[in-house]
Amino acid sequence: EDKVVQSPLSLVVHEGDTVTLNCSYEVTNFRSLLWYKQEKKAPTFLFMLTSSGIEKKSGRLSSILDKKELFSILNITATQTGDSAVYLCAVINTNAGKSTFGDGTTLTVKP
Amino acid sequence: DGGITQSPKYLFRKEGQNVTLSCEQNLNHDAMYWYRQDPGQGLRLIYYSQIVNDFQKGDIAEGYSVSREKKESFPLTVTSAQKNPTAFYLCASSILGLAGEQYFGPGTRLTVT
Numbered sequence: 659e660d661k662v663v664q665s666p667l668s669l670v671v672h673e674g675d676t677v678t679l680n681c682s683y684e685v686t687n688f689r690s691l692l693w694y695k696q697e698k699k700a701p702t703f704l705f706m707l708t709s710s711g712i713e714k715k716s717g718r719l720s721s722i723l724d725k726k727e728l729f730s731i732l733n734i735t736a737t738q739t740g741d742s743a744v745y746l747c748a749v750i751n752t753n754a755g756k757s758t759f760g761d762g763t764t765l766t767v768k769p
Numbered sequence: 770d771g772g773i774t775q776s777p778k779y780l781f782r783k784e785g786q787n788v789t790l791s792c793e794q795n796l797n798h799d800a801m802y803w804y805r806q807d808p809g810q811g812l813r814l815i816y817y818s819q820i821v822n823d824f825q826k827g828d829i830a831e832g833y834s835v836s837r838e839k840k841e842s843f844p845l846t847v848t849s850a851q852k853n854p855t856a857f858y859l860c861a862s863s864i865l866g867l868a869g870e871q872y873f874g875p876g877t878r879l880t881v882t
Contacts, residue, residue, distance in 0.1 A: 659828075662811075690869060700859065700873035701812075746811055750869075756827070757871070759804075759811035 660685040662760035670766045681747030682729040694746040773874035790845045792860035801843035802861045854881045
């Protein structure tokens with residue numbers, strides 16, 4: 659059975675801090691790993707990673723995948739209160755219809 | 770505007786009643802999914818469908834049923850056999866074959882008392 663473990667489960671920081679969120683996985687026939695941000699309701703897409711060592715970047719957020727060690731990290735620099743959310747990691751196996759999500763990391767950024 | 774709609778936003782039912790949650794998309798996506806989210810937890814896959822008239826059980830399908838008669842629609846029925854139906858239900862869709870980004874609807878919060 660596919661498995662995704664995110665750490666830490668929750669994190670409280672102050673504005674301007676840098677945070678690193680972790681996602682480790684066990685999946686048969688890995689296809690891709692995705693990061694989502696969930697603020698109140700629907701998760702919104704952040705990154706999709708398929709190859710090791712290639713950093714994806716969007717503004718203050720960046721992510722990288724290590725397919726040998728089976729993990730990914732999501733970095734957020736110069737955090738803002740608007741970054742407060744649950745960050746979800748999901749892996750997709752080669753059966754394109756099936757994805758497995760982790761329990762998420764709840765990030766709280768205080769002013 | 771393209772997107773996914775779910776209705777209703779909030780739903781209240783008495784124990785023992787079946788209830789159907791609506792999910793419609795106009796993104797022309799082949800694949801659609803239903804997830805359940807409980808407090809402090811991630812998303813768990815209930816059912817998914819890659820094409821019309823075909824669907825597969827996810828990790829927690831017991832007590833749920835779906836249909837996929839049209840590409841745009843993927844309704845989920847929560848039956849009385851589901852032991853703990855109170856949860857937040859999310860519908861999503863994606864372009865089949867890209868194994869990538871899923872687009873999520875706004876969700877339906879179901880409360881069964």
